[in-house]
Each structure stands twice: as structure tokens, then as C-alpha cells.
Amino acid sequence: MVGAGLGGLSAACHLVGRGHEVVVLERADVPGGRAGLWDVGGYRFDTGPSVLTMTGLIADTFRAAGADMAEHLTLMPVDPMYRACFADGTVIHVRHGREAMSAEIHQTCGAGEAATFGRFCDWLTDLYRLELPNFIDRNFDSVLSIARPLRPLLSLVRLGGFKKLASAVSSYFADERLQRLFSFQAMYAGLSPFDALALYCVITYMDTVEGVYFPVGGMHAVPRGLAAAAAKAGATLRYGVTVEAVTRSSSGVTGVALAGGETVAADAVVLNPDLPYAYRDLLGDVAAPRVARRGHYSPSCAVWLAGVKGSLPEGATHHNIHFGHQWAESFDALLKRGETQPDPSILVTSPTVSDPSLAPEGRTSIYVLEPTPNLDGNVNWVARRDLFKAGLVERVAALGYPTDAEVERFVDPADWERQGMARGTPFALAHNFFQTGPFRPNNVDKRLPGVVFVGSGTVPGVGVPMVLLSGRLGAERVDELAASPRS
Numbered sequence: 030m031v032g033a034g035l036g037g038l039s040a041a042c043h044l045v046g047r048g049h050e051v052v053v054l055e056r057a058d059v060p061g062g063r064a065g066l067w068d069v070g071g072y073r074f075d076t077g078p079s080v081l082t083m084t085g086l087i088a089d090t091f092r093a094a095g096a097d098m099a100e101h102l103t104l105m106p107v108d109p110m111y112r113a114c115f116a117d118g119t120v121i122h123v124r125h126g127r128e129a130m131s132a133e134i135h136q137t138c139g140a141g142e143a144a145t146f147g148r149f150c151d152w153l154t155d156l157y158r159l160e161l162p163n164f165i166d167r168n169f170d171s172v173l174s175i176a177r178p179l180r181p182l183l184s185l186v187r188l189g190g191f192k193k194l195a196s197a198v199s200s201y202f203a204d205e206r207l208q209r210l211f212s213f214q215a216m217y218a219g220l221s222p223f224d225a226l227a228l229y230c231v232i233t234y235m236d237t238v239e240g241v242y243f244p245v246g247g248m249h250a251v252p253r254g255l256a257a258a259a260a261k262a263g264a265t266l267r268y269g270v271t272v273e274a275v276t277r278s279s280s281g282v283t284g285v286a287l288a289g290g291e292t293v294a295a296d297a298v299v300l301n302p303d304l305p306y307a308y309r310d311l312l313g314d315v316a317a318p319r320v321a322r323r324g325h326y327s328p329s330c331a332v333w334l335a336g337v338k339g340s341l342p343e344g345a346t347h348h349n350i351h352f353g354h355q356w357a358e359s360f361d362a363l364l365k366r367g368e369t370q371p372d373p374s375i376l377v378t379s380p381t382v383s384d385p386s387l388a389p390e391g392r393t394s395i396y397v398l399e400p401t402p403n404l405d406g407n408v409n410w411v412a413r414r415d416l417f418k419a420g421l422v423e424r425v426a427a428l429g430y431p432t433d434a435e436v437e438r439f440v441d442p443a444d445w446e447r448q449g450m451a452r453g454t455p456f457a458l459a460h461n462f463f464q465t466g467p468f469r470p471n472n473v474d475k476r477l478p479g480v481v482f483v484g485s486g487t488v489p490g491v492g493v494p495m496v497l498l499s500g501r502l503g504a505e506r507v508d509e510l511a512a513s514p515r516s
């Protein structure tokens with residue numbers, strides 16, 4: 030196993046639980062990859078994902094390694110899940126649970142919209158129940174397999190999955206604020222809600238219906254817990270070890286070569302590094318699939334992490350979305366013109382609201398994320414970096430947050446690329462229909478017997494829930510290899 034990101038750790042848990050001998054080789058000093066940790070001056074910052082959903086999939090991953098999640102991880106519901114602040118000065122709290130959210134919508138948008146919310150959640154649930162087993166949590170052996178069996182595809186058409194996402198959501202809600210709140214999740218898949226298909230509302234299901242959680246000790250507790258569970262089940266995890274190449278013979282993989290000359294023999298090699306770079310750096314003579322080379326990558330983001338003195342503005346919660354005036358225009362700028370948002374919508378997360386132990390006594394930690402174009406866009410990050418960061422911090426200050434940082438870190442798309450993420454985006458290949466399911470780079474490649482890919486560059490896709498599933502699907506591929514030994 031190369032890499033202890035969440036995709037790699039999930040694969041390790043599933044493989045060790047199925048009786049395979051597993052060695053995980055990770056170049057960093059801690060597990061987690063993008064779900065990283067910055068431990069500085071008494072602060073513990075999560076550097077990647079902040080919105081945790083689908084906790085059942087995390088529990089399944091622990092269970093695969095014979096572990097009980099409760100022994101490794103304590104999850105707290107985040108309620109409100111988001112405080113949504115609109116440019117007209119109004120605020121809607123996205124609440125945990127249908128009843129609480131219906132009451133909030135009733136109060137802020139009226140009885141009609143509240144009554145619709147229940148119907149909307151039922152539709153999201155139907156979509157999820159149909160899509161998970163048939164299109165998400167499964168391996169594909171050919172493009173045609175998406176229509177085998179045909180009935181789920183027909184059901185997806187019947188549920189309206191092939192309409193546009195924004196118009197599907199606006200068929201439920203007339204209030205433009207609710208339309209934004211239940212469609213912005215398309216951005217998690219790298220898409221504008223105006224262009225995405227409604228079937229991607231399955232992402233809205235993940236937070237709106239399943240709820241948002243936060244682990245005691247921060248998001249990094251998830252990879253730490255999974256790594257501990259895999260180790261307890263018998264996997265070997267080595268940190269500070271960089272893999273330089275996958276070694277192969279005429280009949281398939283033989284193992285990996287490490288920086289420093291050591292080799293590790295293996296019957297199968299599971300690769301968790303970002304897929305385009307895994308091909309380029311570790312599988313030198315085999316080109317990445319066309320869609321990975323020529324495809325459309327998700328927008329990226331800039332992140333400002335700060336440990337600050339002073340308290341949060343009144344009403345601030347764990348996750349605060351500050352919407353700009355413009356909406357469709359923001360997506361056009363990011364996705365069509367490759368420019369920064371003219372009137373940015375940003376996420377301000379303060380994990381110390383849920384777990385004050387993540388900062389020294391009396392201090393607050395802030396995580397600010399602004400979506401940006403990826404490196405295919407038209408921003409020169411070397412020239413723009415300082416000005417962009419200053420503008421972001423100024424905006425955060427104008428919203429009332431303390432910005433007097435005693436520790437801080439700023440990450441832009443060029444930094445993501447330096448960390449090994451293709452096109453400078455941590456969100457991989459976008460989830461356009463023709464880059465999803467059987468059209469996404471597969472987790473096996475006929476040219477590379479014995480190699481299996483996991484993580485956000487392969488199936489099913491981006492985000493913590495998806496990469497956990499990618500680990501399970503990767504383990505299934507290793508089992509297939511074990512069942513048909515090489516000649």
C-alpha cells in the first residue's frame with residue numbers, strides 16, 4: 030500500500046480484515062494525507078476536510094478491520110451544521126435533523142417552504158438509496174456496465190436524476206436562499222449547480238439528511254483512528270518513507286522501490302497518491318488514462334489557517350458560510366473563465382467552537398476557505414498570492430472575526446500542486462457525468478496487472494465518504510487478483 034490518506038487507510042482496514050498481509054508506506058510523518066494536521070504553538074489545525082458526513086461509512090471502515098469505531102473516535106453532531114449568512118444581512122441556520130430544520134425554514138422562509146422540505150428530503154433519500162449500491166459503491170468493468178442491470182438507470186431517469194441540479198432544487202423551493210443552501214454542494218463535486226445533473230444532489234443528501242459531525246480532537250482523529258485500527262488488526266504502517274517506483278516483471282507487479290534503495294516485495298500494490306501523479310511518478314512508462322490527462326479538473330481553493338486572540342463575532346458557529354451577492358456569476362468566473370470570484374462566497378470554520386482543546390486557553394482557531402480556479406485557470410499565483418491573501422483576511426475581518434494571528438498558514442493552488450495534487454486542486458477530476466462511474470479512471474488498468482488505485486482520482490470520487498468507499502472497492506480488486514493467481 031502506497032500512501033496513508035483516507036483512501037489508503039480504508040483499503041488497509043478492508044484488506045487486513047480480509048486476511049491479507051498489509052504494509053502501508055507513507056511519505057509523511059503522520060497518516061491522513063489531505064486530511065492533515067498542523068500542530069503549532071498549542072494549536073492543532075486540520076489542514077483539509079472540515080465538513081464530516083456519512084459517519085456510517087466511517088464506522089463500516091473500522092468494522093472492516095474488526096474494530097469498534099467508538100473505541101477510536103468520538104463524534105459530536107455539529108448543530109447548526111452551517112450558519113448561512115446572506116449578502117442581504119439575513120441568516121439561516123442549517124439545523125441537524127428534519128424537524129429542527131423544518132422549524133428553521135418555517136421561521137425564516139415561511140410555512141410553504143417548510144412543508145416542502147420534508148418532500149425534498151424524501152427525494153434526496155430515494156436518490157441516495159438508488160445511487161449508492163448501483164452507481165457509487167461498486168466496481169465497473171466496462172462503460173456498458175452502468176446500464177447492467179438497466180432498471181436502476183431507468184429509476185434514476187424517473188427520479189429526475191438527469192435534469193439540471195439547480196432547476197431540480199428550485200422546483201422544490203422558491204426562496205433563492207434555500208436554493209443556494211441545497212445546491213452549493215455541487216461545488217464539492219467540482220461542478221456548478223447550473224450545469225450539474227440532479228443526480229449529484231446525492232451530495233446534498235450527505236449533509237442535509239445524514240448530518241454534519243465533528244470528531245473530538247479534530248478531523249485528524251479520523252485518519253489517526255483508522256491507522257490505529259489497521260495496525261491493531263495486524264497491518265504494518267511505516268511513516269517517513271517515500272516510494273519511488275512500482276517494480277514490475279513481465280507477469281505483473283513485484284513490489285515497490287523506496288528512496289534510499291530499499292525494495293519491498295508484494296503480490297499487489299495499492300496506490301493512493303493522486304492518480305495522475307501515481308502514473309507519472311511511479312509507473313513511468315504507462316500513460317495515465319486519457320480522461321486523467323485531458324479531463325476537466327475541479328476548481329481549487331485557498332485556505333487561511335489562523336490562531337487568533339479575541340472571540341468570534343456574535344452568533345458565529347462552527348461552520349459559517351458567507352455568501353456574496355452574486356451566485357451564478359461566481360460559478361461562471363471559477364469554472365468557465367478560470368478567474369477568482371468577483372464577489373466571493375467563503376467558508377469560515379472555527380473548530381474551537383466544538384472542541385476548545387484545539388487551541389491554547391482563551392484562543393480561537395479559524396479556518397477560512399475560498400474556492401478558486403485550479404492551475405488550468407487564469408491566475409498567476411506567484412504574482413497574486415500576497416494580494417489575494419490580504420484581501421481574504423480583510424474580508425474575514427470585515428465580517429467581524431478576529432484576525433490578529435499569532436500563528437497562521439496560507440495555502441494556494443500552487444501549494445496544492447507542490448504537495449502532489451494534479452492541476453493544483455485537492456478535489457481531483459470534476460464529477461461531470463462523463464468523468465464519473467465507469468467513465469472515471471478505473472481502479473485497475475489492464476496494462477498493469479497487480480496494481481490497484483484508491484483515492485479521489487479513481488472511483489467513486491472525491492471527498493471523505495467517497496475515498497473511504499474507494500478503499501473498499503480497491504480491496505475487492507485485490508481479492509479478485511488473489512482469486513486468479515498469475516500464471
Ligand SMILES: Cc1cc2nc3c(=O)[nH]c(=O)nc-3n(C[C@H](O)[C@H](O)[C@H](O)COP(=O)(O)OP(=O)(O)OC[C@H]3O[C@@H](n4cnc5c(N)ncnc54)[C@H](O)[C@@H]3O)c2cc1C
Nearest residue numbers: 032034035036056062063078079080272455484485492493
Ligand atoms: C482544503 C480541503 C478541504 C476539503 N474539504 C472537504 C470536506 O469538507 N469534506 C470532505 O468530505 N472532503 C473534503 N476535502 C476532500 C478530501 O479531503 C479528499 O477527497 C480526501 O481526503 C482525499 O483522500 P485520498 O486518500 O484520495 O488522498 P490523499 O489524502 O492525498 O492521500 C494520498 C497519500 O499518499 C501519500 N503519498 C503520495 N505520494 C507518495 C509516495 N511516493 N510515497 C509514499 N506516500 C505517498 C501522501 O502523502 C498522502 O498521505 C477537502 C480537501 C482539502 C484539501
